[in-house]
Amino acid sequence: MRNPWAQTGNYRTSYRQDTSIFATHRELVSLLLFLGFLLVLPQFLSRTQVFILDLILVYSVAVLGLNITTGYAGLINIGQAAFMGVGAYTAALLAPQGLPFWLVIPLGGLVAAFFGFLVGIPSLRVKHLYLAMATLAFQVVFEWAVGHMPLLKQGGAMDMPRASFFGYEAGFRNHFHFWYYASLFTLVLLALFFRNLLRTRYGRALVAVRDNDRAADAMGMDPGRTKLFAFALGAFYAGVAGVLYAYLSRAVVIEDYVFAHSVKYLAMAIVGGLGTLVGSFLGPLFLVLLDVNMESLSNLIKALGFSVAGVDVASALRPLAFGLIIVLFLMFEPRGLYNWWRLVRSYFRTWPFKY
Amino acid sequence: MSFLLELLVSGVVLGLIYGLVALGFVLIYKASRVVNFAQGELLAMGAFSAHFFLVVLKLPVVLAFLLALGFTALVGYLLERVFLKRLVGQPIISVIMATIGLAFFLDGLLHLTPYGAGSYGYPTFLPEGGVAFLGARISYAQLLALFLTLAFLFLFSWFFQRSTLGVAMRSVADDQMAAMSLGVSVAKVFALAWAAAGLAAAAGGVMVGTISGLNFDGLVHIGLRVFPVVILGGLDSIPGAVVAGILIGVLENLAAGFLDPYIPGGGTRDVFPFLALLLVLWFKPHGLFGTEEIERV
Numbered sequence: 001m002r003n004p005w006a007q008t009g010n011y012r013t014s015y016r017q018d019t020s021i022f023a024t025h026r027e028l029v030s031l032l033l034f035l036g037f038l039l040v041l042p043q044f045l046s047r048t049q050v051f052i053l054d055l056i057l058v059y060s061v062a063v064l065g066l067n068i069t070t071g072y073a074g075l076i077n078i079g080q081a082a083f084m085g086v087g088a089y090t091a092a093l094l095a096p097q098g099l100p101f102w103l104v105i106p107l108g109g110l111v112a113a114f115f116g117f118l119v120g121i122p123s124l125r126v127k128h129l130y131l132a133m134a135t136l137a138f139q140v141v142f143e144w145a146v147g148h149m150p151l152l153k154q155g156g157a158m159d160m161p162r163a164s165f166f167g168y169e170a171g172f173r174n175h176f177h178f179w180y181y182a183s184l185f186t187l188v189l190l191a192l193f194f195r196n197l198l199r200t201r202y203g204r205a206l207v208a209v210r211d212n213d214r215a216a217d218a219m220g221m222d223p224g225r226t227k228l229f230a231f232a233l234g235a236f237y238a239g240v241a242g243v244l245y246a247y248l249s250r251a252v253v254i255e256d257y258v259f260a261h262s263v264k265y266l267a268m269a270i271v272g273g274l275g276t277l278v279g280s281f282l283g284p285l286f287l288v289l290l291d292v293n294m295e296s297l298s299n300l301i302k303a304l305g306f307s308v309a310g311v312d313v314a315s316a317l318r319p320l321a322f323g324l325i326i327v328l329f330l331m332f333e334p335r336g337l338y339n340w341w342r343l344v345r346s347y348f349r350t351w352p353f354k355y
Numbered sequence: 356m357s358f359l360l361e362l363l364v365s366g367v368v369l370g371l372i373y374g375l376v377a378l379g380f381v382l383i384y385k386a387s388r389v390v391n392f393a394q395g396e397l398l399a400m401g402a403f404s405a406h407f408f409l410v411v412l413k414l415p416v417v418l419a420f421l422l423a424l425g426f427t428a429l430v431g432y433l434l435e436r437v438f439l440k441r442l443v444g445q446p447i448i449s450v451i452m453a454t455i456g457l458a459f460f461l462d463g464l465l466h467l468t469p470y471g472a473g474s475y476g477y478p479t480f481l482p483e484g485g486v487a488f489l490g491a492r493i494s495y496a497q498l499l500a501l502f503l504t505l506a507f508l509f510l511f512s513w514f515f516q517r518s519t520l521g522v523a524m525r526s527v528a529d530d531q532m533a534a535m536s537l538g539v540s541v542a543k544v545f546a547l548a549w550a551a552a553g554l555a556a557a558a559g560g561v562m563v564g565t566i567s568g569l570n571f572d573g574l575v576h577i578g579l580r581v582f583p584v585v586i587l588g589g590l591d592s593i594p595g596a597v598v599a600g601i602l603i604g605v606l607e608n609l610a611a612g613f614l615d616p617y618i619p620g621g622g623t624r625d626v627f628p629f630l631a632l633l634l635v636l637w638f639k640p641h642g643l644f645g646t647e648e649i650e651r652v
Contacts, residue, residue, distance in 0.1 A: 121637075122636045122637060125637075128447050129447060129590070130640050133586055133632060134636050136579075136582060136629075137632045137633045137636075141629055148619065259579075267452065267455075270448075270452050316464075316467045317463065318463070319459040319460070319463035320462075320464065322463075323455075323456040323459030324456070325456075326452055326453070326455070327457060330452060330456070331442065334449060
């Protein structure tokens with residue numbers, strides 16, 4: 001046996017090794033070190049900066065779910081924000097009843113998963129574009145239904161209580177820090193599940209059905225059930241993200257769960273790299289940072305005095321840059337940021353050799 | 356009775372406009388299998404550029420509208436040439452995302468002009484009032500839209516039946532490989548389909564603007580309304596787009612007229628087309644006139 005610490009390159013010789021998550025010890029250690037870094041990071045940051053990190057974590061959860069439905073199973077979902085909204089509104093109804101947040105989070109996910117199951121039913125008959133239409137219709141019907149339910153304040157702001165964890169109150173000062181750790185824990189848990197999904201028969205069935213559902217059928221898989229499973233699971237992730245977002249922003253408003261946000265999550269998944277774990281973090285990271293910098297850029301433009309009467313530069317620059325980034329990524333790097341990550345990683349894995 | 360008739364008539368007019376906009380969508384889909392999410396933005400571009408030519412440059416009405424059509428067709432052509440040409444053969448999710456991205460891009464461009472916010476209207480060029488038809492009142496704007504849409508539809512069908520370019524486009528839609536081997540430039544046809552889609556969208560936009568004024572969100576919204584229409588009509592059927600357009604237009608007008616008073620908050624107009632979309636997907640996914648896809652392993 002080679003010394004696993006000094007290993008460079010890929011020496012997998014058995015099936016067991018091939019399905020292992022970490023190829024080398026160095027990878028495992030660097031991941032653990034990175035997690036430790038994430039644990040201490042918020043202590044050195046201001047509240048606003050922690051809030052931005054919170055957003056990235058919560059979006060990552062939603063994008064992970066999207067990577068299951070759209071990335072693994074190939075079912076185009078342009079209604080992820082609506083599933084998030086289902087989770088968020090579940091939280092808005094349950095949390096004021098005094099349920100603890102660690103119970104509300106999975107419950108919100110389950111309710112969203114149920115809706116995901118319902119929306120997935122047309123996938124038994126149709127695929128590709130038609131399915132995208134079904135999720136779009138769900139998004140529109142969701143927005144309309146919330147806007148007409150007095151129970152949900154017709155889409156107006158519903159307050160979320162502050163969370164407490166076995167006597168520890170998350171007050172004004174440490175609200176963002178508290179949700180940083182809660183989101184990080186949830187994200188790590190769900191990411192582990194995501195990573196392991198492909199090592200199970202269910203996960204491999206997803207990919208098989210994506211690549212050719214007839215062939216998968218012939219090999220004994222049930223494409224219909226697999227697709228419904230993918231939809232429900234992706235919606236579960238979205239629901240969890242919705243609950244986290246609701247707690248984080250301390251209110252549930254319909255504007256946070258409209259079509260434009262669904263597009264945003266899809267864009268994050270694509271910019272990160274569709275169907276990849278690392279991409280699910282890189283995509284949100286990239287687009288959230290872009291959004292934050294857009295704000296300062298438009299402020300700069302305003303300060304320099306390049307403004308026409310009646311034009312809001314900020315509201316123009318955002319969609320402009322967002323749309324351009326999506327299209328440019330699709331044109332020049334369709335595999336997303338994950339591909340850059342892969343190149344960097346393989347360089348270090350074989351270091352000091354070229355390959 | 357006259358209430359119902361009025362709803363029906365304005366529904367048909369609205370539906371014909373939907374049909375026209377959906378026609379552009381179907382053209383692109385038929386030629387290149389690209390799903391165009393930017394149709395609403397093209398429509399807004401057409402409507403606002405007409406406003407620009409009319410109000411800012413003070414051109415005569417007909418000239419301004421024609422220029423707006425030409426301008427939007429050019430925008431559609433350029434979108435294909437610059438962006439979508441490079442995405443041929445990519446998976447469908449990439450193509451969908453690309454047109455969504457382009458929609459946002461155009462959105463941003465429009466927001467850079469004053470047209471991004473607020474409401475605008477064309478200066479009135481039609482006489483007030485309207486004609487009575489079986490007790491229902493039809494405004495001149497609606498009448499004009501009716502005739503213009505029919506004229507456009509007639510023009511398009513002539514183009515596809517008779518002209519060389521139109522036949523080339525149909526051949527590409529039928530079988531790309533065969534068309535290519537017979538000397539049809541597929542790339543040219545793709546770009547042309549986008550130009551035609553821009554033209555159709557702009558025509559729709561100008562008519563919506565004439566009937567009910569210009570507002571960015573309202574115009575872009577019509578772009579999403581295209582989806583129920585094309586799914587109901589069948590994604591690759593041009594007559595389907597027109598028939599389904601009328602059906603959806605009438606449906607949403609009837610819903611708004613008869614159901615809104617009973618539903619607090621109203622807005623049934625916005626949701627009924629999508630409920631119809633869901634029903635169609637459940638029971639007849641390929642729509643009224645769409646070709647059923649037969650898959651082989």
